[in-house]
Amino acid sequence: MNAAPPASSPLARWLTGPRFAGMPVLSDDLPAPLLSFEFFPPRTEALEQQLWACIRRLEPLAPRFVSVTYGAGGSTQARTHATVARIVTDTTLTPAAHLTCVGASRGEVDDVARQYWDAGIRHIVALRGDVPGGAAYEPHPDGYAYAADLVAGLKRIADFEISVAAYPEIHPTATSPLADLDNLKRKLDAGATRAITNYFFDNPTFLRFLDLALAAGITAPIVPGIMPVSNYAQIVKFSGTSGVKVPAWLGRYFEGVEDDMETRRMIAAHIAAEQVRTLQANGIDEFHFYTLNRPDLTYAIAHILGVRPTAGT
Numbered sequence: 001m002n003a004a005p006p007a008s009s010p011l012a013r014w015l016t017g018p019r020f021a022g023m024p025v026l027s028d029d030l031p032a033p034l035l036s037f038e039f040f041p042p043r044t045e046a047l048e049q050q051l052w053a054c055i056r057r058l059e060p061l062a063p064r065f066v067s068v069t070y071g072a073g074g075s076t077q078a079r080t081h082a083t084v085a086r087i088v089t090d091t092t093l094t095p096a097a098h099l100t101c102v103g104a105s106r107g108e109v110d111d112v113a114r115q116y117w118d119a120g121i122r123h124i125v126a127l128r129g130d131v132p133g134g135a136a137y138e139p140h141p142d143g144y145a146y147a148a149d150l151v152a153g154l155k156r157i158a159d160f161e162i163s164v165a166a167y168p169e170i171h172p173t174a175t176s177p178l179a180d181l182d183n184l185k186r187k188l189d190a191g192a193t194r195a196i197t198n199y200f201f202d203n204p205t206f207l208r209f210l211d212l213a214l215a216a217g218i219t220a221p222i223v224p225g226i227m228p229v230s231n232y233a234q235i236v237k238f239s240g241t242s243g244v245k246v247p248a249w250l251g252r253y254f255e256g257v258e259d260d261m262e263t264r265r266m267i268a269a270h271i272a273a274e275q276v277r278t279l280q281a282n283g284i285d286e287f288h289f290y291t292l293n294r295p296d297l298t299y300a301i302a303h304i305l306g307v308r309p310t311a312g313t
């Protein structure tokens with residue numbers, strides 16, 4: 001009779017270790033996922049050119065929409081408006097304009113929303129926003145206090161399509177995970193039809209969040225926000241107070257290639273594509289990419305996922 005293999009041997013690991021199903025393969029049976037892309041409004045002429053080169057490169061991928069962020073307290077109001085308005089007039093894309101209510105009266109926010117509507121923008125990503133400089137949030141005395149109030153206000157102005165923010169790792173100032181889910185439900189009940197999540201790196205955390213949302217009665221799509229990372233030190237700093245955990249394994253990928261941008265970008269495409277493909281294997285078929293106004297990583301990842309340029313763009 002053969003002796004049992006030592007517990008630490010490769011054979012024992014093979015016999016007792018978990019089995020994993022294959023990742024989805026590109027085939028006619030697997031439709032390409034639906035994608036949306038996020039940009040930020042440019043501050044300078046050079047950044048404006050970078051943004052438009054980014055938009056032009058990604059346009060043929062026919063995303064379902066592209067969104068443009070809104071600076072804290074309305075600091076980018078004119079630039080956000082100019083960017084989404086130009087997307088309407090000069091491209092085949094459907095823009096979604098972000099809008100925050102922090103530091104503004106209802107009248108001011110409503111005016112911005114009306115200007116969006118008049119410029120042909122029909123989709124708003126409605127957010128509370130943060131106080132610039134990191135001070136504790138206080139609602140404006142005449143303002144919309146929270147994003148749920150903003151959603152209701154926008155719906156009174158016009159029949160906008162509205163997306164809202166969600167936090168798989170919980171919003172950093174939420175009193176509890178359940179309170180945060182209640183808040184998400186309030187935003188959807190007020191008229192939003194989709195949630196887009198903050199970026200995250202741990203897929204099980206996102207999948208558990210979906211389970212909890214469903215248990216809380218949330219059935220609207222919760223679209224994972226994907227942040228391709230090519231600079232580990234930068235993402236650690238950027239994630240500081242946001243509640244997003246940056247796992248140690250992510251850092252290991254970049255050990256020793258800190259000064260090698262080309263290799264870091266290849267690694268970034270691999271990590272993000274693997275994250276998305278694992279989520280696809282769990283049935284998720286729409287994704288929102290934080291492009292940081294740089295198209296190449298997003299383009300490469302989209303290509304890996306089977307998203308190809310459409311004719312005529």
Ligand SMILES: Cc1cc2nc3c(=O)[nH]c(=O)nc-3n(C[C@H](O)[C@H](O)[C@H](O)COP(=O)(O)OP(=O)(O)OC[C@H]3O[C@@H](n4cnc5c(N)ncnc54)[C@H](O)[C@@H]3O)c2cc1C
Nearest residue numbers: 069070098127128129146147165171173174180183196198
């Ligand atoms: C997809 C996405 C896009 C974003 N785009 C931008 C952008 O363009 N510009 C920008 O400045 N920021 C942006 N943000 C950041 C966002 O503004 C911040 O995360 C902000 O802190 C919370 O915004 P919210 O809309 O989620 O707020 P809310 O949904 O209002 O929630 C904020 C916090 O308040 C709590 N809360 C809600 N209602 C109540 C209540 N009645 N009483 C007590 N507590 C309550 C919630 O649980 C949560 O902790 C974005 C975030 C995401 C995920």
